[in-house]
Amino acid sequence: MKKLSAMVLATALATPVVATAADSEDPIIIPIHNWSSQIVMSHVVGQMYEEMGLNVEFVTTDSQAVYESVRLGDVALELEVWEGAFGHSFREALSKGGLHDAGDHDAVTREDWWYPMWTKDACPGLPNWQALNDCAEIFATAESGGKGRYLDGPVDWLKHGKERVEALGMNFVVVNAGSAAALWAEIGAAEPDMRPVVVFNWTPNFAEAVWPGEFVEFPTWEDGCDSDPAKGPNPDALYDCGNPADGYLKKAAWDGMPDKWPSAYCVLTKLSFTNPQIAEMAKFVDIDELEPEEAADEWLAANRDIVDPWIGSCT
Amino acid sequence: MDSDTPVISAENVWKLFGPSPEAYLSRMPAGRSFEEIRSDGYIAGVKDVSLEVAKGEMLVIMGLSGSGKSTLVRCFSRLHDITGGAVRIDGQDIMSLNATELIELRRSKMGMVFQSFGLLPHRTVLENVAFPLEMRGQDRHARRERALEMVRLVGLEGREDYFPRELSGGQQQRVGIARSLAIEPNIWFLDEPFSALDPLIRREMQDEFLRLQDMLGKTIVFITHDFDEALRLADRIAIMKDGAVEQVDTPDKIVLDPATEYVAKFTEEVDKASVVHASVLASDGVPVDGEPVPGDATILSLARRLVEDRSDAIPVSLPDGRTGAMDRKAALAVLFGERE
Amino acid sequence: MSDSTYVGATRQGAEAASVGAIRTRTVVLTLFGAAILLAVLKPWIPSALVRLPEGAILPWADWLDAGFSWLQNDIGLIHVTRTISGWLGFLTDAAANVLYGKARWPRLEALPWSVVAACSAVLGYWLGGWRLALLAGGTFVWTALMGQWRWAMETLSVIAVAVPFGFGIGLLLGMLAWKSRRFEEALRPVLLVLQTLPFYSYLLPAVIFFKVGPTAASVATIVYSMPPMILMTIVGLRKVPPDVVEAGRMSGCTRWQMLRHVFLPSARNEILVGLNQVIMLALAMVVLTAFIGMPGLGAKLLAMMNSFKLGRSFEIGVTIVLLAVTLDRLSKAWVVKQPEHFERGTPWWQRHAFLLLGIATFVLFYLLSQFLPILDEVGRRQSLSRGSEIDAIIKGALGISWVKATTEFIRWFFNIWVLIPTELALLFLPTFTVILAMTGIGYLLGGWFPALIGFLFFAAVAQLGWWDRAMLTLHSTLTAVLLAMLFGMPLAIWAARRARASRWMIFACDTAQTFPSFIYLLPAIMLFGITPITVILAILIYTMVPVVRYTVEGLRGVPREITEAADMAGATRWQKLWKVEFPLAMPTIAVGLNQAFIFAFFMVIIAAFIGTRDLGQEMQRTLAGTDLGKNFTLGFSVVFMALSLDIAINSWARKRREILGQ
Known part of the structure; x- marks a missing residue:
């Protein structure tokens, strides 16, 4: 019974927003991986979408294989593309076509x-x-x-x-x-x-x-350290530098997303998180032992001033 | 159908097991023995068998294990397709039937009882008995009525809802019998129905069987490896060895006049006096004085008369109403188990 | 046959046997001799015999890729599979809706946990009395109280779809194989390959053809869990007594009626055992399928491990085991449950007492949960999960000094003196030495056919181009099986003498099989580091289980008269064991060894989670991309090695059986 009323309430709240958006009612599938910050961030974004009256679903996937899934449209987007860890898979999928770069977070990796x-x-x-x-x-x-x-x-x-x-x-x-x-x-x-x-x-x-x-502080990264032996202290070898200390953290989107869910896509391009924000999301789960959904609730509640403008500018 | 037509007739029936039996049989030289056939890579399950079973007759097929008796009865019901020859049921060649006709034949004319009962473990007594009726699509009510009747007939009332595993061996075979009778078959095949039971129960089931047969008068092919059982039940006995029938005859004739060495071996141990009937020893038309003994009396039951009566011949009333004469010496020889 | 010919035949047989023995010895010695010679002369022999030259290795991966791409795009198989995955997705969604209220058709509310728990308790009571009721109810109560309800239901929603499909398709294929010899002959090798193909090789095609997520997970689970169902169906249908079959035919059954009313019901027990196997295998895959998007307990377990929460992952592991044990017991109770009759005149409510009880329980708990929210849903904060406390206990236990000292010693001893040297030795051996040795082993165990298979299959492994990694995998499996024998056999011998201990041992084996070994990987890494011994420990449990189980069963299966005869002949315990029981149990034990090998090969994947340099690691790598071709060349390297051992050991066991007349 309490559920029933909750459902009615949710529908009542959701309906007016839906009317303004031309987004598809199909669920936006958001991939989650096996580390906390990504899971919480995905839920934060998912809850933002739900507030906008969109349907959202989460699917657990491998963090490398996910780019193939984004490319095919099996999932709609990816919120954490790490330069070092996933840059390779991302670029490969990019060259095959089907997904594109949806902008950087403020955070560096x-x-x-x-x-x-x-x-x-x-x-x-x-x-x-x-x-x-x-x-x-x-x-x-x-x-x-x-x-x-x-x-x-x-x-x-x-x-x-x-x-x-x-x-x-x-x-x-x-x-x-x-x-x-x-x-x-x-x-x-x-x-x-x-x-x-x-x-x-x-x-x-x-x-x-x-x-x-x-x-550990290695010789500073220079562009081309992984392709040009001349770069870095050892003139005859590749990889003689540390990794870049400020790698990107990107968002990726399926090419079909802008047409299918224009306002959701708009939010995706607008949103951007910083290192402290991401660390906070992870902390809720890893230290405070919250469930990712609850962590997303808490984070959203505490950061309305950050997310509301993103939603506002797109609906 | 002509009433003289045998219900079952087998004509030079062959059943060979092996890679390509038909081809082998067609090029096989006549008169090849069981061993020779085996050395060619084939097993002669049934070897050139010809016999007939008349309406209402009980033929018992007797033989040791591996003699081909079970195979033969499966040729009659076409559970096995025969390799050569012909099997006719009521004059109809059953090898010419297609699958549907064969199923129809079994659904309407044949019943069979199996050595290890062949009950379906997931069905109750009643459902097992009703199974053939269900298969031929009889409606629920009618088949229940009929099945209940059958269950009563074999004396299992009150156990209709039991499952086979809850019954003793004898009771399970009663279910098997009831099932085989459910469709009111004309022909009743019984494949060693009592062999798996212990001796006391076996005796009881034989009596029960004779009672049923008296009541129902079916045409019966009964298989056993027990010579005493064969003598007790049979109108005629067929003795089989290596797929071939050694002798088909009434029990009296088999006991008195075994056709082969092999048959003789079986008869050796038998108390002939309890098998041979007076009518068999009687010769026709010789008038003899005195009170005639009934033709269906065994020699054993006439022992006192045979010993006390001093005349050479004793009058016997034959089944056709005439009176015959029985040679007293011959009868005494049977009584004392002397060889002629 | 007359007596004299019989004696003649035996004598002939004996002569043939001794001639055979001499020939076997010559062949085997020649093969091993050549193998050793190659190894000794390694520096001087042509390098092509040491390792297949790069140029000789054909581009199998590229060809396979081309083949897959042709299937996928040119033939358009992907449209078919994606349609199927659409249906599967619909079904898993519907199950998910019923179980945890996922917003899909039929859009029901989620069942309160207490309803599920209470109804499973009633089911347990009906099938197996109050103990089973306690187990079934208790499992779900535990799951809810630990705050894992949602995850468990996510897992079950996929299993609830995968199991019926695995069962149905398995039954169908089993019936076809039983009907048609030719189909069976074609099916057998496919099943063998399926059973030895490492799980990573199921995952990638499943993802590509069936879409990442629950659908790919259910497809991989269906394919993986089906083979035993097929085999059990064949066994069951073959076992229907001829009398029953003939009774059916004489009752005038049509072919369909025979199947529906005679064969399938009579094979009920074997078919249900098959179902039990399907369920168990599906549960065993819960964690592994999480790699391709299976939601639920497995995914949570991996996530917990990646944030180093030992306690929570341990709790999830316990839930998986409890679910597995419950479903196992329930389905086994169903196998042995025989229909019962009611006396005439039993009122209808007594005949359907359990059904009514079930409905009443459902309604009662459904209503209760509307007023007592705790019976509807246990929130995270209300749950009794004690993750961090368990963390502290585990870390504390691992920190105890004598534990550390012991494990340090084990680590040092096995790594330095056993594993690393043998590993290096295996890598040192020229490729052709190994091929010849495997041929010899095949010949020794089973004669020409296994020898030929050993030769061809190991040559194929060389040809596939992953020889060194294959040798590392082979090394891990061999060592794991040897260690399993070393530890498992004495345990099994001890247990086999005692009825109670045997029962417990078999029970432990059943349970251990479902235990997700991922849970103890982390403690194992903490104790033994990322070193070879940890890898061995990770697969050891899977090799121990069959070794222990089959040894116990083999020894206990020795006929009583024979052991009594040995006692009467004055045999001591050891004599009896070595001279009587072991020889008779050997064929069964060999089957266990064979299974141990197959499991070990299959589980190389788990070792990749720790960190290895073998085939498993490369396969893990392919998961990230779309390298189906590479994935399959790696997978088939494992299949070839596993099958050549499988064929050799099985033909040995078969020969022994024939000799012993079993």
């Missing part, structure tokens, strides 16, 4: 070698990479044969850790984790006895809140 704060106690020269190399042996494991061990992201993230170690002549072996979870397990295992570790990590990310830490 960074992905690189990273260590939790306690590591600095054992290797005080950090975050400099040469200092890291000098204390390589404290990162040694039973299997690394005396060299330091760097735990890189999954191979399919194409992080080129091995190439960098070679290019910079570092005393490290590179092991690829199979998943993000495996990275966390490694940090979590090191935590109780403050064992020094250096792993692949990125920002914005919930891990920053759980384990404070820093990125």
